[in-house]
Amino acid sequence: MPDLIPFADITHHFADFAHTAFRLETRRAYASDRTSPNRSKFERGERFTFNPDSPWHQQVRASTNEGKRFERVRLVDDPPTEGQRFLLATGVGNVAAGEDIRNMWRSDAERLNLPDEDFWLFDSRILVSFVIDEDDVTLGVHVTEDPAAVVRACQARDAAWHYAVTTAEFQTAVTSAM
Template sequence: MSLITGDEFSRLFRTFEHTAFRLEVRDRYDAPYENASLARFLAAEEDDLPWMRDWLYMIREATENGRRFSRVRVVSMPLTEYSRFGVWCAQFTNEAGEDIRYLQRERARAENLPDHDYWLFDSRLLISMHFDDADRFLGGELIEDPTTVVQHSYWRDAAWHHAIGRDEFAIG
């Protein structure tokens, strides 16, 4: 199996035509670029999220051009420290135009949603995301098999149907 990373992976976010959807199912991600912000969040210190600026710019630009980013985060309750950080960060991503919603893990299990992360671009290109045992992203497996893509599209729709918006989740 060959995994795409770096510029090849990043290109997918600039070249999709209509929709980019992410299902996140992990309670923790070890992303070196955000670890300093996570530490500041946990210490209740101010942070201007410098690592997120390019992502927010890209989302704004895509949204202005009629392209849509959306995401469902499957979370365990009570929230992990990392998940609390993610809810806080999502306010900025949502402002930029990405619609991030939350689904409790028990409900995801009841709906038989998968236990792996993926990106689905334009309902036709699937990237199954691979991580190591330390929660670090290794790369994405490109999958174009129609049956597999349709199954992941179904899971996207089921997750979206049962998830609630970030702001409602953050208050609840």
């Protein structure tokens, strides 16, 4: 297993990839979302806006304007957890920036034997696997170009992408997310 490194050490991949950056999100919540400035508004049921000039949205726009793709599949419980509902609500800003975010029910992912850990896959050749603790805190990541590990991630990506639906379509099935 590759060494555990800080997530900050791999962020250059978001600018350096040539074609696709794919994320599989499997968690029921993420600690980082609990500190989002929009979280308290979400919890109170208030509408909130998105910052189109955030560094993430700027990066996504710049990359997609170059013809690169940011793709993401999120697994969602039925009923969705509060953390998943928050991601559905905030995902609208990411989609507006150019990400193609899709969602699928966790039960469907289990039937497909999708992995239950988060990862980023860059250009179908670099796999960044997250290590997340029981409090939903990212402890670091493992980076590998091992062909067998990358092929497994590509297979998971392809299966998830095939069965997942767009954020807009999924939100109609989960009215409590907005």
